[in-house]
Amino acid sequence: MKLSLSTVSLLCSFLLMLSCGNGSGSGSGAETAAGDEEEGSPNVLLLIIDTLRADHLSCYGYHRETSSCIDSLAASGTRWKNCVAQAPWTPASVASIMSGLTVREHAVGRHSDGDHGLAPDMPVMSVLFSEDGYRTCGIFNVAHFTVLHGYARGFDHHTCNEMGDLPAEVSINEFLEWLQTSDREKPFLAVLHLFDPHHPYDPPDGYRNLYLADDTVTSTRWQISEDGTEVLHPEHLEHYLAWYDGEIRYLDDQLSLLFRNLREMGYGENTIVVLAADHGEEFLERGWVEHGHQYHQEMIHVPLIASGPGIPPGEVVEEYVGNFDILPTLAALCGIETEAVFSGVDLLGDETLEPRPIPSGRQMAIGRMLDGTPVCAVTFDGFKGVVISREETEEYFMFDLLADPGETVPLPADSNMVRMLDYYRSTPALYTPRPLRELEQSTTDALRDLGYF
Ligand SMILES: [Zn+2]
Numbered sequence: 406m407k408l409s410l411s412t413v414s415l416l417c418s419f420l421l422m423l424s425c426g427n428g429s430g431s432g433s434g435a436e437t438a439a440g441d442e443e444e445g446s447p448n449v450l451l452l453i454i455d456t457l458r459a460d461h462l463s464c465y466g467y468h469r470e471t472s473s474c475i476d477s478l479a480a481s482g483t484r485w486k487n488c489v490a491q492a493p494w495t496p497a498s499v500a501s502i503m504s505g506l507t508v509r510e511h512a513v514g515r516h517s518d519g520d521h522g523l524a525p526d527m528p529v530m531s532v533l534f535s536e537d538g539y540r541t542c543g544i545f546n547v548a549h550f551t552v553l554h555g556y557a558r559g560f561d562h563h564t565c566n567e568m569g570d571l572p573a574e575v576s577i578n579e580f581l582e583w584l585q586t587s588d589r590e591k592p593f594l595a596v597l598h599l600f601d602p603h604h605p606y607d608p609p610d611g612y613r614n615l616y617l618a619d620d621t622v623t624s625t626r627w628q629i630s631e632d633g634t635e636v637l638h639p640e641h642l643e644h645y646l647a648w649y650d651g652e653i654r655y656l657d658d659q660l661s662l663l664f665r666n667l668r669e670m671g672y673g674e675n676t677i678v679v680l681a682a683d684h685g686e687e688f689l690e691r692g693w694v695e696h697g698h699q700y701h702q703e704m705i706h707v708p709l710i711a712s713g714p715g716i717p718p719g720e721v722v723e724e725y726v727g728n729f730d731i732l733p734t735l736a737a738l739c740g741i742e743t744e745a746v747f748s749g750v751d752l753l754g755d756e757t758l759e760p761r762p763i764p765s766g767r768q769m770a771i772g773r774m775l776d777g778t779p780v781c782a783v784t785f786d787g788f789k790g791v792v793i794s795r796e797e798t799e800e801y802f803m804f805d806l807l808a809d810p811g812e813t814v815p816l817p818a819d820s821n822m823v824r825m826l827d828y829y830r831s832t833p834a835l836y837t838p839r840p841l842r843e844l845e846q847s848t849t850d851a852l853r854d855l856g857y858f
Contacts, residue, residue, distance in 0.1 A: 620644065
């Protein structure tokens with residue numbers, strides 16, 4: 406059964422309004438509304454949307470109405486306007502969400518001897534919440550999150566659809582089924598990694614022609630030359646943008662149904678919902694497509710929205726924050742006591758958010774652009790510093806993100822930015838990540854199909 410788009414949008418707004426009580430203020434962590442079945446520690450639903458650019462959501466200023474449900478979530482809670490992903494590709498970025506650490510510290514990603522997964526002794530979100538008495542569910546949608554990658558640890562229920570080809574409704578239904586059958590006496594932590602906006606751009610029926618009626622392109626992903634150096638058929642840009650947006654709209658509608666189900670199951674009042682993304686996507690802004698290659702805003706500016714008990718409603722935060730702040734914030738909201746060291750901070754803590762360097766890197770050492778050139782970036786107080794290492798030279802520059810949001814005019818990096826870049830590049834790894842030499846051939850094939858090699 407499919408609801409019409411307008412019906413779903415209205416339903417979503419209504420349900421989130423309900424979940425925010427009477428709208429007269431934020432709930433505190435200790436409060437639960439009358440009639441709510443849940444009491445005590447709040448539940449946590451963390452939605453990690455793969456490849457979701459912040460600037461393609463209506464609440465972040467996009468010109469298309471892609472996200473009425475997510476917009477309502479933002480209105481009922483807090484939206485961080487300037488959130489930076491710690492990496493422009495999936496494994497390293499999600500590891501920062503799960504650990505509260507920078508890429509250099511958790512060291513997950515590509516190394517000279519291949520890819521590395523989560524270190525077996527690293528405190529991660531699933532373990533911390535499980536040890537605190539939570540029932541835990543992790544549902545992932547691409548082959549970076551298998552048991553071998555270390556992602557089963559701490560989850561009572563863990564699955565990974567290696568091909569990443571299942572639509573959001575499948576993962577959502579799996580989560581709801583788990584919710585019904587697991588121990589209701591315990592609060593839950595659920596991490597849903599949803600893959601719809603990731604290429605190939607292939608929105609379901611009803612969404613494919615939502616933003617582009619005269620659909621004449623048949624391929625669902627960019628065509629790249631055989632030697633990998635050229636994007637073919639750039640004239641297809643508007644088609645891929647329309648399908649990418651259609652995938653977002655489909656996902657948004659599925660979230661509205663998810664929230665309705667949570668409400669009907671009695672989880673509407675005492676559940677913290679966080680919506681995040683691991684990275685963005687390029688659409689020829691620099692002549693290239695997809696993701697993983699660089700550190701411009703289209704790649705690392707991601708949405709961050711939270712709603713629920715303890716989270717101020719209707720707030721928009723301007724300060725620059727990072728995905729590595731998600732775990733410290735949730736741990737504080739839920740009263741998780743841990744000795745774990747985080748580089749991220751509690752975004753809702755008592756202290757005012759001070760400007761601080763928000764680093765991004767592709768792997769432990771440094772990132773690599775498409776041509777193999779190492780690069781890393783630090784975002785600080787409205788500026789982004791970048792250092793590119795070319796053979797014997799190191800090139801430092803920075804962008805004024807407020808005056809030049811498209812990052813078209815590189816400025817000389819000032820001494821403060823150079824110092825922050827060098828500091829980030831020299832910080833040591835805190836953990837030894839898990840080498841993945843023993844990956845199954847099917848897993849390797851799945852990742853290759855998705856362009857990860
Ligand atoms: Zn990703």
